[in-house]
Amino acid sequence: MLSRHIWIITGPAGCGKSTIADYLSRCLQVPYVEGDEYHPAQNVKKMAEGIPLTDADRWDWLVLLRQKAVEKLAAGCDGVVLTCSALKRKYRDVIRIAAYNDHDVIVRFVYLRANEKVLLERVRARKGHYMKDSMVKSQINSLEEPDESEIDVLSVDVSGSLSSVQGAALAKVEESLGED
Numbered sequence: 001m002l003s004r005h006i007w008i009i010t011g012p013a014g015c016g017k018s019t020i021a022d023y024l025s026r027c028l029q030v031p032y033v034e035g036d037e038y039h040p041a042q043n044v045k046k047m048a049e050g051i052p053l054t055d056a057d058r059w060d061w062l063v064l065l066r067q068k069a070v071e072k073l074a075a076g077c078d079g080v081v082l083t084c085s086a087l088k089r090k091y092r093d094v095i096r097i098a099a100y101n102d103h104d105v106i107v108r109f110v111y112l113r114a115n116e117k118v119l120l121e122r123v124r125a126r127k128g129h130y131m132k133d134s135m136v137k138s139q140i141n142s143l144e145e146p147d148e149s150e151i152d153v154l155s156v157d158v159s160g161s162l163s164s165v166q167g168a169a170l171a172k173v174e175e176s177l178g179e180d
């Protein structure tokens with residue numbers, strides 16, 4: 001059987017996860033699961049009040065996102081694009097379990113790398129979203145950037161224009177598809 005990919009688009013608030021996930025899912029012609037839609041109401045309420053989530057707040061949500069992605073593959077899709085901040089290594093490990101459970105599944109992270117200044121600019125420019133710029137600091141404090149030991153991570157610098165970031169992300173995904 002052909003391997004099927006979970007492309008998980010990660011990084012802190014404002015790095016462009018939703019924007020890049022939408023683009024990649026259209027290019028790859030696979031469905032897109034928006035992780036933010038699966039936060040329980042109490043998580044959204046906390047974030048909207050400027051209170052960072054804890055590990056305990058995120059745990060069930062991460063397991064649910066893994067399940068949603070696996071369900072798409074089980075339904076016959078060749079792949080799925082999933083957005084999830086996955087700020088810490090142990091959160092990424094929760095998603096990696098999908099590949100341990102089923103060896104036909106390949107998990108690849110696309111980490112959207114941005115400094116605090118870029119994140120603040122993008123969150124401030126965005127209208128009508130519960131995640132305000134006051135949360136960027138806590139996102140960065142929680143972030144454990146993937147290092148070279150996490151060989152399933154494709155890292156993309158997102159400080160450039162949207163079209164350049166889209167191109168760079170797609171190129172890394174296509175290169176990875178060729179290797180897988």
Ligand SMILES: Nc1ncnc2c1ncn2[C@@H]1O[C@H](COP(=O)(O)OP(=O)(O)OP(=O)(O)O)[C@@H](O)[C@H]1O
Binds near residue numbers: 014015036131158165
């Ligand atoms: N490369 C880019 N250049 C300029 N603006 C961008 C770029 N990428 C994304 N944006 C804009 O930055 C804002 C944040 O992007 P987006 O909502 O996709 O981020 P996100 O990581 O999904 O955020 P969150 O985790 O808070 O939902 C949006 O207004 C988006 O249009």
Ligand SMILES: O=C(O)[C@H](O)[C@@H](O)[C@H](O)[C@H](O)CO
Binds near residue numbers: 012058085087
């Ligand atoms: O783990 C987290 O703290 C959350 O997933 C956040 O990253 C938000 O979901 C996202 O930024 C919404 O704007």
